[in-house]
Amino acid sequence: MTTPRLNELDASQLAVRLARREIKAEDLAIACLERVAEREDDVHAFAHLDAVNALAQARALDAGPVRGLLHGLPIGVKDLFDTTDLPTGYGSTLYAHHRPVADAATVALCREAGAVVMGKTVTTEFAYFQPGPTCNPHNTQFTPGGSSSGSAAAVADHMVPLALGTQTAGSIIRPAAYCGVVGYKPSHGRVVGAGVKSLSPTLDVIGGFGRSVRDVALLGAVLTGDRRLFEWGEHGAPRIGLFQTPAWPQADVDTQNVWSLATQALATHTDACQDVAMPQNFGDLIQLQKDVMTFEMARSLSHERLRHREALSTQLVALLDAGMAISGATHDANLQRTADWRLRIDSLFERHDVLLTPSAIGEAPKGLEATGDPLFCRSWSLLGLPCVHLPFATGAMDLPVGLQLVGRFGEDHKLLAAAHWVHERLTR
Amino acid sequence: MTTPRLNELDASQLAVRLARREIKAEDLAIACLERVAEREDDVHAFAHLDAVNALAQARALDAGPVRGLLHGLPIGVKDLFDTTDLPTGYGSTLYAHHRPVADAATVALCREAGAVVMGKTVTTEFAYFQPGPTCNPHNTQFTPGGSSSGSAAAVADHMVPLALGTQTAGSIIRPAAYCGVVGYKPSHGRVVGAGVKSLSPTLDVIGGFGRSVRDVALLGAVLTGDRRLFEWGEHGAPRIGLFQTPAWPQADVDTQNVWSLATQALATHTDACQDVAMPQNFGDLIQLQKDVMTFEMARSLSHERLRHREALSTQLVALLDAGMAISGATHDANLQRTADWRLRIDSLFERHDVLLTPSAIGEAPKGLEATGDPLFCRSWSLLGLPCVHLPFATGAMDLPVGLQLVGRFGEDHKLLAAAHWVHERLTR
Numbered sequence: 097m098t099t100p101r102l103n104e105l106d107a108s109q110l111a112v113r114l115a116r117r118e119i120k121a122e123d124l125a126i127a128c129l130e131r132v133a134e135r136e137d138d139v140h141a142f143a144h145l146d147a148v149n150a151l152a153q154a155r156a157l158d159a160g161p162v163r164g165l166l167h168g169l170p171i172g173v174k175d176l177f178d179t180t181d182l183p184t185g186y187g188s189t190l191y192a193h194h195r196p197v198a199d200a201a202t203v204a205l206c207r208e209a210g211a212v213v214m215g216k217t218v219t220t221e222f223a224y225f226q227p228g229p230t231c232n233p234h235n236t237q238f239t240p241g242g243s244s245s246g247s248a249a250a251v252a253d254h255m256v257p258l259a260l261g262t263q264t265a266g267s268i269i270r271p272a273a274y275c276g277v278v279g280y281k282p283s284h285g286r287v288v289g290a291g292v293k294s295l296s297p298t299l300d301v302i303g304g305f306g307r308s309v310r311d312v313a314l315l316g317a318v319l320t321g322d323r324r325l326f327e328w329g330e331h332g333a334p335r336i337g338l339f340q341t342p343a344w345p346q347a348d349v350d351t352q353n354v355w356s357l358a359t360q361a362l363a364t365h366t367d368a369c370q371d372v373a374m375p376q377n378f379g380d381l382i383q384l385q386k387d388v389m390t391f392e393m394a395r396s397l398s399h400e401r402l403r404h405r406e407a408l409s410t411q412l413v414a415l416l417d418a419g420m421a422i423s424g425a426t427h428d429a430n431l432q433r434t435a436d437w438r439l440r441i442d443s444l445f446e447r448h449d450v451l452l453t454p455s456a457i458g459e460a461p462k463g464l465e466a467t468g469d470p471l472f473c474r475s476w477s478l479l480g481l482p483c484v485h486l487p488f489a490t491g492a493m494d495l496p497v498g499l500q501l502v503g504r505f506g507e508d509h510k511l512l513a514a515a516h517w518v519h520e521r522l523t524r
Numbered sequence: 525m526t527t528p529r530l531n532e533l534d535a536s537q538l539a540v541r542l543a544r545r546e547i548k549a550e551d552l553a554i555a556c557l558e559r560v561a562e563r564e565d566d567v568h569a570f571a572h573l574d575a576v577n578a579l580a581q582a583r584a585l586d587a588g589p590v591r592g593l594l595h596g597l598p599i600g601v602k603d604l605f606d607t608t609d610l611p612t613g614y615g616s617t618l619y620a621h622h623r624p625v626a627d628a629a630t631v632a633l634c635r636e637a638g639a640v641v642m643g644k645t646v647t648t649e650f651a652y653f654q655p656g657p658t659c660n661p662h663n664t665q666f667t668p669g670g671s672s673s674g675s676a677a678a679v680a681d682h683m684v685p686l687a688l689g690t691q692t693a694g695s696i697i698r699p700a701a702y703c704g705v706v707g708y709k710p711s712h713g714r715v716v717g718a719g720v721k722s723l724s725p726t727l728d729v730i731g732g733f734g735r736s737v738r739d740v741a742l743l744g745a746v747l748t749g750d751r752r753l754f755e756w757g758e759h760g761a762p763r764i765g766l767f768q769t770p771a772w773p774q775a776d777v778d779t780q781n782v783w784s785l786a787t788q789a790l791a792t793h794t795d796a797c798q799d800v801a802m803p804q805n806f807g808d809l810i811q812l813q814k815d816v817m818t819f820e821m822a823r824s825l826s827h828e829r830l831r832h833r834e835a836l837s838t839q840l841v842a843l844l845d846a847g848m849a850i851s852g853a854t855h856d857a858n859l860q861r862t863a864d865w866r867l868r869i870d871s872l873f874e875r876h877d878v879l880l881t882p883s884a885i886g887e888a889p890k891g892l893e894a895t896g897d898p899l900f901c902r903s904w905s906l907l908g909l910p911c912v913h914l915p916f917a918t919g920a921m922d923l924p925v926g927l928q929l930v931g932r933f934g935e936d937h938k939l940l941a942a943a944h945w946v947h948e949r950l951t952r
Contacts (some may be wrong), residue, residue, distance in 0.1 A: 180827075194625050201722075204826035285859070289725055290824040294629075294718040297725075321823060322852025395749060396718040398632035399608075424750025428934060431713070439867075506856060 102127035104222075106168055107257035108310035108326075114210075116166035121154035121168030122280065125212055128170045132214075132255045138236050140229040141250035143175040144182045145215035153212045165318050165326075167210030172250040172259035175216040176223050176243075177203050178291040184463035186293050187219040187228055187243070191401060200291030202260065202302055202319055209318045215255050217246025220467060222397060223267055223295060226409040227467050232274060233493050238460040242467030243270030244305070248275040251305040252496075253435065260314050264296050264389060265477055266470025268303050269500055272485040274460035274468060274494025277305050278519070283506050284480030287319045296392035298431065298476050299385070307488055309484065309516040324509040333366035336513035337448030339502075342379035343471050348458035350491030357381035357453065357489060358499055365521050372444060372451060381437065384430060391427045394419020404483045434478060438505070441479050445504035450514045452499055455485045459495040472500075479492045482508045484515040488522040530555035533667040535597055536754075537739035542638075543597035547584035549596030551639055552873055556598045560642075560683045565865035566664050568657040568679035571603040572610045573643035581640040593746050593754075595638030600678040600687035604651050606719040614721050615647040615656055615671070615747055618828060618835045629717030630747055632729055637746045642684050645674025650825060650894060651695055651723060654837040655895050661704060662923050664863045669699030670895030672733070676703040680924075686743050687745050692723050692724050692817060693905055694884075694898025696731050699844065702888035702896060704924025705733050705946070708740035711934050712908030715747045724820035726859065727813070736911065737944040746937065750895035752937040756880050761794035762942035765876030767930075770807035777888035778919030785917060786880065786927055793949050798895075799935040800872060800879060809865065809903035812858060816906065819855045822847025862906060866933070869907050873932035876940045877879040880927055883913045887923040900928075910936045912943040916950040 102110070102124045113119045119347050136142060150170065157168050178184050185191045215221075218228035230245040232238040233253035234473035240249040244261030248271030249261050261268045263281045272279025280303045287302040294300060302319060306312040313326035313511025323324035338359060340347070347355070362369050362499065394401065394416045400408060401416045445449070454472040461468050476483050482505070487498035501518060530538070530552050541547045557575050564570060564690050578598065584766060606612050608622035613619045631641065646656035658673040660666040661681035668677040672689030676699035679687050691709045700707025708731045711925035715730040716776075722728060730747060734740040741754035766787060768775070775783070790797050791901045822829065822844045829844045831867040872879070882900040889896050904911050910933070929946060931939025 172726060191625065197619065198827040199831075201824050201826045205823060206824065208830055216927070220759055241746075286856075288722065288820055288824045290722040291827070294716065297717055317852075320566050320852055321819070322856060324853055395633060396629050396716045398629045398636065398880055399626040399719070402632050402636055403627075414726060423747075425752055428714075428750060432934060439714050506860060 098259065103131045103254045106308045106311050107306050107316055108308060110168065110169060110257055111165065111314060115162050121157045121212060122151060124168060125150050125154035125170050128214060128256055134249050135253055135255065139233050139249050139253050141253065141255060142215045143185055143218050143246065149181055150212055150214045157210055157212065160413065163208065165209045165314055166206055168212065169258055170212045170214040170256045171206055172201055172215060172217040172247050173213055174244050174247050174258040174261050175219045176201065176262055176293045177260060179203055179213065179216065182216050183214065187221045187223065188407065190404050196291070198291055199416060201288045202261065202292065205318055216273055217250055217259055219243050219310060220245060221409055221412055222293060223262060223264060224412050224415060225467060226411055227464055231339055231464060232495065233338065234276065234459050235493065239274065239464055239467050240272035241460060243267040247305050248272055248279065249275055251277045251307060257306065259309060260302065261304055262292060263301050263303060263477060264299045264311030265385065266473025269455050269473045269483055269485045270468055270470050272305055273455040273498055274496065276487040277307055278309055278312050278487065279303070279305050279485040280316055281483045282316060282320060282508055283482045286508065295396050297387045298388050298392060308326040308496050309512060309519050312484065313512045320508065322509065325512055328509070328513035328516065331513050331517060332447040333368055333518060335368040335447070336362060337372040337444065337451040338369055338452045339372040339451045341453055341475065342383065346457055346471060347454050349498050350458040351454050351456065354489045354497045354499060355454070361522055362518065366389070373449065375440065381475040381478050383473040384433060387422065388430050388434060390415055390419040391422045438479055440504060450511055451502040453502055454499060455500040459491040459493050459497055476502050481505055482511045484511060486515060486519045486522060488519065527919045531559045534736045534739050535734050536736060536742055538597060538685055539593065539595065539742060543590050543807035546725055549580060549585045549640060552596060552764055553578050553598050556642060556684055560741065563681055563683065567659055567661050567677050567681050569681065569683060570643045571613055571646045571674065574610060577609055578642045580657035585638055585640065591636065591638030593637045593742055594634055596640065597686055598640045598642040598677050598684045600643060600645040600684040601641055602672050602675050602689050603647045603700065604690055604721045604785045605688060607631055607641065607644060612644065612645050615649045615651065616835065618832050624719070626719060629716045630720065633746055643816040645678055645687055647671050648673060649837055650721065651690060651865065652840050652843060653895060654839055655892055659817055659890050659892060662704065663921065665704065666923060667891050667892055667895050669702035669888060669912060671695035672699050673895065675733050676700055676705055676707065678764045679705045679735060682777055685734065686739060689732055690720060691729050691731060691905060692727045693813065694901025697883050697911055697913045698896055698898050700733055701883040701926055704915040705735055706737055706740050706915065707733050707913040708744055709911045710748055710936055711742060711910045716938065717832065723824050724817045724821045726816050726820060726862065737940060737947050742941045743933055744940065748936065750937065753940055756937065756944065759941050759945060761796055762945060763796040763875065764790060764877040765796055765800040765872065767800040767879045767881045769881055769900065769903065771810065775882050778886040779882050779884065782917045782927060783882070789905040791952055800876065803868065803943060806903070809906050810899065812861060813902035813906035815850065815858050816862060818847040819850045863871055866907055872932060878939055879930040881930055883926060883928040887919040887921050887925055903931065904930050909933055910939045911935055912939060914943060914947045914950060916947065
């Protein structure tokens with residue numbers, strides 16, 4: 097048995113050893129950069145990478161005091177986040193050479209906690225559907241998912257232990273599922289958005305990727321400022337609501353198999369798994385999410401829509417035009433329905449601590465011309481609930497599959513503790 | 525009786541004449557620029573002004589088709605909004621020469637509707653308390669209020685008919701009150717924030733200033749995309765809840781007088797004015813607003829806090845340090861309390877269409893070293909409710925005083941219709 101290379105260890109294991117000065121941030125950065133050098137020509141996870149800058153950050157951390165929870169950990173930063181030391185392109189040719197004057201607040205918080213910003217990871221065009229060059233690291237003929245394509249791929253391929261992403265429809269959970277890593281989308285409104293390209297204020301959430309639940313909990317604690325996210329003690333089995341959702345008939349055989357696998361495995365550990373009573377009209381949330389997003393994206397991207405229409409993809413222009421055609425009165429009614437649903441869904445959590453539900457239709461689709469369907473993520477984005485994707489199996493094409501757990505609004509610490517419990521039992 | 529100069533007319537009157545091509549955008553821009561030339565050395569409303577650029581925009585609008593609701597109207601833009609054609613300083617020396625790559629989405633929406641961006645108006649440092657050079661146009665020894673100091677002063681002084689502002693604590697309503705203009709803060713979440721310096725996502729709202737309720741309704745319709753905001757037909761007397769709030773003992777004699785004046789005047793027009801039953805512990809909202817803002821501002825301004833501490837005012841550094849000392853668990857509890865209050869307060873609007881309540885302690889305080897106290901605005905910012913300041917009297921120092929009307933969440937169109945009805949009766 098070979099000893100794993102430094103870049104193959106989980107963030108939470110590395111964090112302990114870095115804080116104890118058992119390993120150097122520089123050595124870890126070198127191991128990650130070596131992995132990038134080996135694999136980047138196939139994976140294309142990074143939009144911008146500056147090895148010299150990354151090593152300088154690591155050396156400065158080795159030379160100074162232990163900074164915080166992420167001390168010495170290299171992170172990938174989705175290219176939707178502003179960075180002062182690396183170009184920020186938002187996935188659009190329009191911003192190809194843009195160099196922001198300030199770091200996004202969340203990037204600054206990661207730096208404050210001791211993270212080494214390795215590089216900017218590929219995003220789709222303005223985090224919508226037009227893909228970048230990233231391939232699925234498990235098989236480069238398949239999409240990594242999107243929009244946080246490069247972040248999910250870089251973590252899956254051991255290029256970095258952690259990476260930042262954002263989700264408006266399914267941009268964290270879907271690529272996490274396709275790449276086989278843990279993805280965490282916090283409750284809406286718990287992470288400040290300053291310096292991240294804003295698309296839909298009602299839906300946008302900043303989160304990230306790691307290779308274990310503990311890893312994303314560490315990152316989440318830094319992003320939210322809430323240390324409870326990784327400070328769980330011992331805890332018993334959560335009450336798990338099994339919720340296939342009305343979209344279930346669209347789940348393919350791989351998702352059906354992983355569902356059976358998980359529910360059977362969990363049943364051997366707890367009798368607190370119960371089917372969720374389907375809220376009436378829950379299926380409406382998918383279209384409602386699309387409408388809210390379309391209205392708000394059309395307005396948020398007004399500068400690009402009005403000044404640089406020719407530089408946008410056909411797909412994005414169609415979305416923006418559709419958004420401008422939705423009336424304010426309709427949007428107002430949609431936001432009211434959203435608020436009503438957010439209240440209504442909260443009562444589900446009186447009977448269940450977390451909900452187990454699909455993350456994606458199945459394995460990553462073949463081809464790089466699209467990033468897959470966020471079908472199973474849209475409702476949770478609309479509801480603003482915290483979500484964790486748990487990878488634990490493979491499908492027919494030998495690509496990763498898994499399921500997501502959804503928590504009660506604002507109870508991210510309970511969700512992460514439950515996700516850890518569940519993930520341990522599914523990966524034993 | 526002299527004919528008013530073009531720059532003295534209300535935005536809504538001008539909009540009609542501009543759309544009919546009865547007046548030229550260029551002539552209006554010239555009239556506004558002449559007023560700026562006369563008065564700017566005393567008022568200091570603008571952080572950046574480019575007359576050549578403003579005239580070029582106006583001429584282009586005169587030469588083309590009528591664009592939209594704001595066709596040909598010059599607007600002042602708070603220097604917290606990104607603009608491509610004018611520097612954007614956020615009220616901080618740190619960003620003195622910053623030139624953003626994109627317009628804020630709301631600036632682009634105003635341009636799309638035909639507005640002429642006249643210049644950037646003075647904001648306090650990052651819209652917190654450290655003042656800029658702006659004076660109150662009614663008496664330059666007094667503060668104009670803040671943080672949207674220049675926008676309120678420019679509209680009050682007839683330099684522009686409309687201006688954009690933002691409110692996190694009391695940054696629209698307070699300067700509107702001190703300068704004697706109509707200020708409008710929309711419901712939280714109804715105006716997209718892309719490209720405006722983000723301080724506190726739970727509280728930040730984009731709105732603006734005009735010299736009549738119709739004026740701010742016009743601007744509001746463009747910002748929210750909801751045409752109902754200015755499309756009121758005939759409407760009867762609203763049911764007005766009289767709500768002095770627990771802070772009332774701090775209201776000075778001018779605010780007491782204007783309260784008596786208003787309630788007596790309204791009583792002659794309707795018997796639907798009733799005292800609001802004080803919700804228990806409503807006074808707690810002021811500290812709660814401070815705590816939510818402090819936590820979120822400390823994180824939103826992380827780049828500035830970590831990289832440029834020496835360039836920040838002592839007052840701001842103290843706020844940011846205090847914010848970093850608040851735990852995530854406490855903030856989580858504060859957000860939960862905020863959500864509970866937002867639900868609870870909604871029931872007040874079963875009995876009242878709008879609430880009449882103070883805007884400020886009294887007239888603008890003397891001196892330019894501070895911008896006054898947002899005491900009477902904090903609770904409404906925390907609750908996310910739409911607010912309109914109505915100027916209609918003067919106080920002991922012959923400076924403007926007035927009151928604000930607060931509407932039900934999401935019912936901005938009803939609030940503006942009611943505000944128009946009330947304002948007409950108070951200014952007859």
